[in-house]
Amino acid sequence: MSNQENSFVGFEYMEVPAKRSMESMYVDSYRSFGWVFEGPSAREESGDTVKLRFKRERRLRGQAELTRLQRQFESCAREIEALERSRTTAASIAAFTIGLTGTALLGGAVFAYLNGLLPMMVSLAVPGFLGWIIPYFSYQKLRQRREKQLSPLIEQKYDEIYTLCEQGCRLLTA
Template structure:
């Protein structure tokens, strides 16, 4: 009978950053997922997976997969936190330096040369 060879599949799509593509592909392979398609998009790469629905120990695999996804989300948040802190410091120093330079220019226009020099020094350092 033709139904003896039938295999039911379940499907999964994940949109991930390009730099995390290999991590997701390798990780999902450990849970029985087979990569079917990779689509490049605006916000990253969309990975399409499939796996046999009758896989052994499916409940345990789903639990482990959920833990894996949570840990990867945590890694992504930690990577983002590194750049966010540096960006905030950079913007603060830049805006502060611009404010000192603006104060220096206004002091120069008001013929307050000493104040202009005092305000220009931190402006140049920033």
């Protein structure tokens, strides 16, 4: 055996929580910063998130710069996750509000019917039923509009991530 085969290599370890939909991006990107993917942590897998385990040599050339690039990557990844979540937030709030208003109007229609106020019952029931029908269509419309607004921002963040990964790869191969 040669002397290099017996030499000690120290590693540092890291666990990263990630959404399952972004797991591949995290695995591919962290490789650019010197990390080796060890696999998902089986005990931490639950629902939509998984913990990813990585390791890398403690003594890398340019480790400070790699760490800086890695922090920028993590920031961009969090921004992408936030933008993805915000696609449906406003649409959900609007749909719930319309549905709740429709429910209140139908409740008023029931009380009007019980008190014998038939014209008032009809005037409350029609918008109440519409308040149960319209949320689906308003949700779809608002979500599509929001996706159209966010798609360029998300693509811009992905481009930024690719640039950071390229810089990290150049540091590792230099």
